[in-house]
Amino acid sequence: MPGSAATRAAKFLSPIDEAVGPEHIRNMPHAYTIEVWDENEVEILETISIATDVKVSDAAWCAAARVRPGFLLIHKNGDRVMEKLIAPGNRPADGQLARSYVKGLAGVDIMLSELREWHQVVAICSACVRNAALNIDGLRRQFGGNAFFGDVEKRLVCRRCGGRDTVRLRVVNAPRD
Ligand SMILES: [Zn+2]
Numbered sequence: 001m002p003g004s005a006a007t008r009a010a011k012f013l014s015p016i017d018e019a020v021g022p023e024h025i026r027n028m029p030h031a032y033t034i035e036v037w038d039e040n041e042v043e044i045l046e047t048i049s050i051a052t053d054v055k056v057s058d059a060a061w062c063a064a065a066r067v068r069p070g071f072l073l074i075h076k077n078g079d080r081v082m083e084k085l086i087a088p089g090n091r092p093a094d095g096q097l098a099r100s101y102v103k104g105l106a107g108v109d110i111m112l113s114e115l116r117e118w119h120q121v122v123a124i125c126s127a128c129v130r131n132a133a134l135n136i137d138g139l140r141r142q143f144g145g146n147a148f149f150g151d152v153e154k155r156l157v158c159r160r161c162g163g164r165d166t167v168r169l170r171v172v173n174a175p176r177d
Contacts, residue, residue, distance in 0.1 A: 031050055031051070031052060031077075031078065032049075032050070032051045032052070032053070032054060032056075032057035032075070032076065032077055032082075033047055033049065033050050033051075033057075033075075033076050034047065034048050034049040034057065034060055034061055034064050034073060034074070034075050034076075035047050035048070035073070035074045035076065036048050036064070036068050036071050036072070036073060036097065037071070037072040037073075037074060038071075038072070039070075039071075039072060039086075039091075041072060045071070045097055046097060048060070048064050048067075048068065048073075049061075049064065054077075057075070061073070061075050061083065062170060064087070065085065065087045065088065065110065065171055066087075066108050066109055066110055067108055068087050068097070069087050069088060069089025069090060069091060069114065070086065070087060070088075070089050070090045070091035071086070071087055071091060071097075072084070072085075072086050072087075073085050073086075073087055083172075084173075085171065085172070085173060086116070086118065087171075088110050088111075088114040088115050088116065088119060088171055089110070089111070089114035090114075109148040109149050109150050110148065110149045110169075110171065111145070111146060111147070111148055112136070112139055112140050112143060112144070112145050112146070112147050112148075112149075112152070113140070113145035113146060115136050115171070117174070118173055118174055119136065119171050119172070119173070119174060120133055120136070120171070120172050120173065120174040120175070121133070121134045121136055121139065121169050121170070121171060121172075122134070122169070122170045122171075122172055123156060123167045123168070123169055123170075124167065124168050124169075124170060125158040125160065125161060125163055125166050125167050126163075126166050126167075126168060127158065127161050127163040127166040128158060128160050128161035128163065128166075130158060130159070130160040130161070132159075134169075139152060143155070149169045152169060153165065153167055153168055153169055
């Protein structure tokens with residue numbers, strides 16, 4: 001029954017295949033994608049986000065780092081790699097993407113204890129756009145290893161504009177020396 005409600009619903013709900021995706025998105029010149037890779041960067045496990053707008057893709061990037069702990073994420077503009085990060089936290093033992101985001105009732109967020117030696121935390125004030133790298137050990141001492149980004153963000157005060165609850169944390173790769 002082509003075109004029936006059931007068929008349309010099934011089509012709508014089917015996941016976007018990494019190589020396929022809707023044709024109009026595939027044909028866009030600057031589509032932003034976020035890919036989830038296995039740890040050896042051999043296989044794309046999924047394309048978790050396809051966006052036409054960089055701000056939307058950026059928000060998806062921050063969300064992907066929270067819901068795919070321990071997986072390699074690659075953020076692309078077309079074929080160009082913009083960011084590449086192994087997300088904080090541990091992959092589920094069975095490697096299942098579907099179970100990777102479950103962290104209990106506290107919700108899906110990054111815990112300070114999940115940060116690894118290759119990570120750096122950057123604080124960005126949404127009011128004055130000041131940004132600064134924060135010391136991860138210092139954050140753990142101040143807020144405890146079990147603190148979530150959401151807890152820390154609520155308590156940070158911007159040094160430039162004095163804004164409260166305006167600072168958002170972002171995980172990036174630590175600079176290599
Ligand atoms: Zn500020």
